[in-house]
Amino acid sequence: MVRVLVVLYISINIFSITQAVAERSGKLETKAILITTHPNEGPVKGDFEYGEYLAAECVTCHSATGKDKGIPPITGWDAEGFISVMNAYKIKDLENPAMQLIAARLDEEQMASLALYFATLPEAE
Amino acid sequence: MTKINRRQFSALLGTTAAAGALAMPNVTGAASHGAKPKVVVIGGGAGGATAARYIAKDSKGEIDVILIEPSKRYYTCFFSNLYLGDFREYASIGHGYDGLANNHGVNVVHDWAASVDGANKKVILASGASISYDKLVISPGIDMKYDSVPGYSVEAQSKMPHGWKSGTQVQAIKHRVANMPEGGTFVMVPPPNPFRCPPGPYERVSMIANYLKKNNPTAKIIILDTKPKFSKQGLFEDGWQRHYDGMIEWISSEVHGGIKNVNPDTMEIETDLDTFKADAASVVPAQKAGAIAMNAGVTDGDWAPIMPATMASKADPNIYVLGDASVAKSMPKSGFSANSQAKVAANAIRGELTGSKVFEARFANTCWSLISDNDGVKVGASYKAGAEKIDVVDKFISKNGEDEATRKATYEESEGWYSGITADMFS
Numbered sequence: 083m084v085r086v087l088v089v090l091y092i093s094i095n096i097f098s099i100t101q102a103v104a105e106r107s108g109k110l111e112t113k114a115i116l117i118t119t120h121p122n123e124g125p126v127k128g129d130f131e132y133g134e135y136l137a138a139e140c141v142t143c144h145s146a147t148g149k150d151k152g153i154p155p156i157t158g159w160d161a162e163g164f165i166s167v168m169n170a171y172k173i174k175d176l177e178n179p180a181m182q183l184i185a186a187r188l189d190e191e192q193m194a195s196l197a198l199y200f201a202t203l204p205e206a207e
Numbered sequence: 208m209t210k211i212n213r214r215q216f217s218a219l220l221g222t223t224a225a226a227g228a229l230a231m232p233n234v235t236g237a238a239s240h241g242a243k244p245k246v247v248v249i250g251g252g253a254g255g256a257t258a259a260r261y262i263a264k265d266s267k268g269e270i271d272v273i274l275i276e277p278s279k280r281y282y283t284c285f286f287s288n289l290y291l292g293d294f295r296e297y298a299s300i301g302h303g304y305d306g307l308a309n310n311h312g313v314n315v316v317h318d319w320a321a322s323v324d325g326a327n328k329k330v331i332l333a334s335g336a337s338i339s340y341d342k343l344v345i346s347p348g349i350d351m352k353y354d355s356v357p358g359y360s361v362e363a364q365s366k367m368p369h370g371w372k373s374g375t376q377v378q379a380i381k382h383r384v385a386n387m388p389e390g391g392t393f394v395m396v397p398p399p400n401p402f403r404c405p406p407g408p409y410e411r412v413s414m415i416a417n418y419l420k421k422n423n424p425t426a427k428i429i430i431l432d433t434k435p436k437f438s439k440q441g442l443f444e445d446g447w448q449r450h451y452d453g454m455i456e457w458i459s460s461e462v463h464g465g466i467k468n469v470n471p472d473t474m475e476i477e478t479d480l481d482t483f484k485a486d487a488a489s490v491v492p493a494q495k496a497g498a499i500a501m502n503a504g505v506t507d508g509d510w511a512p513i514m515p516a517t518m519a520s521k522a523d524p525n526i527y528v529l530g531d532a533s534v535a536k537s538m539p540k541s542g543f544s545a546n547s548q549a550k551v552a553a554n555a556i557r558g559e560l561t562g563s564k565v566f567e568a569r570f571a572n573t574c575w576s577l578i579s580d581n582d583g584v585k586v587g588a589s590y591k592a593g594a595e596k597i598d599v600v601d602k603f604i605s606k607n608g609e610d611e612a613t614r615k616a617t618y619e620e621s622e623g624w625y626s627g628i629t630a631d632m633f634s
């Protein structure tokens with residue numbers, strides 16, 4: 083039950099981030115299955131230093147201080163939430179083509195490293 | 208839709224990232240004896256400012272970084288078009304170097320690098336001082352090939368400004384456009400390939416059209432292109448028709464046969480097809496790497512070839528060339544590209560000087576263009592270092608027929624990118 087809630091939450095969170103429209107809510111079901119069939123058990127494994135290096139690509143657009151100006155802040159995110167959102171871009175469930183491009187070439191370790199790094203930065207105000 | 212904030216999300220998940228537990232790996236200093244290693248960066252623009260910031264920030268005091276840049280304020284070419292379109296104040300695209308000095312200890316020297324002595328690893332400044340380096344980064348941007356347009360010169364640019372470098376020429380263009388007679392003609396002459404910011408001339412035309420539509424609606428814009436096609440052509444042409452129907456005429460080089468002469472005194476631009484009389488004009492000549500790259504001996508023809516994995520010059524392993532001055536095929540010459548290349552170089556330079564971990568090179572670029580109010584488009588790609596050049600991994604481009612919400616979001620995204628990249632360069 084908790085897992086379902088989490089998955090639902092992630093989906094809702096993804097939607098609010100991208101300001102996706104309510105008409106897509108039919109997709110929630112699919113996302114839930116996608117994520118529950120590959121549950122992310124235990125703590126995320128990644129390398130902080132690698133994450134910091136990879137993050138340099140992100141902060142060209144997503145301000146490192148988390149300021150939100152047309153591009154959502156990604157600092158201070160929970161690591162698992164971060165990975166879920168990136169995976170949703172990777173499988174093109176979320177629509178921004180720039181993000182799909184970035185996510186497409188991130189493997190599991192890279193995503194986890196990024197997630198670890200951004201989780202340590204202060205959350206946007 | 209209910210928006211749950213991230214703190215609640217973390218609580219719900221019951222997991223918090225244990226930042227304290229993620230210790231930084233030990234970095235062994237290669238130059239642990241004697242003086243600190245020293246990096247000199249020439250040019251405080253998109254490539255140079257980013258490189259200086261990342262080397263200083265990530266080496267945490269282990270490397271001395273000296274940035275040589277004559278201007279006290281860097282006015283970005285990116286978003287200078289939005290200034291022309293009245294979307295931005297000029298002051299909002301100017302940035303100082305205090306952040307680099309205050310936050311990261313970069314020694315910012317406001318001077319001009321006059322020459323590079325690669326054999327003795329020294330840079331000689333216009334003031335006469337000389338600075339030695341362990342590694343040199345050159346990111347001087349472009350210089351104009353004035354003679355590529357017959358009749359054009361440094362003098363002519365005061366009447367037909369190119370506005371293609373950081374500085375006041377964009378203001379001169381705006382002034383001239385604002386003073387065009389009712390129903391007057393603005394002529395744009397874009398440069399031939401390869402040049403800085405491939406969609407730039409066409410975004411400039413869009414923004415001037417946006418201004419004229421509101422202030423001088425019977426005015427005309429003629430683009431006398433030096434090319435038979437251009438970046439995001441389908442997107443621009445579709446946008447011009449939707450927003451500025453009949454105002455903009457693009458004439459391909461194949462139709463007008465090439466620019467035969469420009470006369471800044473009569474404001475005439477001569478082609479095989481016709482002689483065009485302008486009330487205001489912007490002429491952007493062909494381009495080459497900034498002179499200091501030539502002086503340093505790292506160019507082959509007009510541009511500086513680099514090693515794709517590190518951005519080190521193919522001619523001198525202690526010199527790295529970034530941004531527009533480099534041959535970074537397949538990346539376009541853009542601020543985004545220069546910023547991306549700077550991070551690859553910074554990582555490689557730190558690795559060489561302090562033994563820090565060097566990760567694989569990865570590059571990205573996205574170029575947003577604004578066509579009209581809330582009508583933004585973008586083109587982008589991801590890249591990796593190939594053996595000979597920087598190879599495309601994947602790419603995308605906006606599509607005609609996208610809904611208004613998408614175009615508006617794309618424009619807003621470009622504003623986000625602008626604040627992101629300028630913070631990434633200067634904060």
Ligand SMILES: Cc1cc2nc3c(=O)[nH]c(=O)nc-3n(C[C@H](O)[C@H](O)[C@H](O)COP(=O)(O)OP(=O)(O)OC[C@H]3O[C@@H](n4cnc5c(N)ncnc54)[C@H](O)[C@@H]3O)c2cc1C
Binds near residue numbers: 252283288408
């Ligand atoms: C109209 C227009 C619109 C653009 N829009 C975009 C956009 O939307 N997105 C985008 O990504 N890019 C855009 N660009 C391109 C972008 O501006 C350049 O690609 C980028 O600035 C290149 O960075 P750089 O470091 O190579 O050179 P620059 O940013 O030009 O920096 C070079 C610096 O070096 C200094 N310098 C030169 N020679 C010396 C010397 N001998 N000694 C000391 N200092 C020296 C100069 O003063 C300058 O500050 C646009 C360009 C134009 C003209």
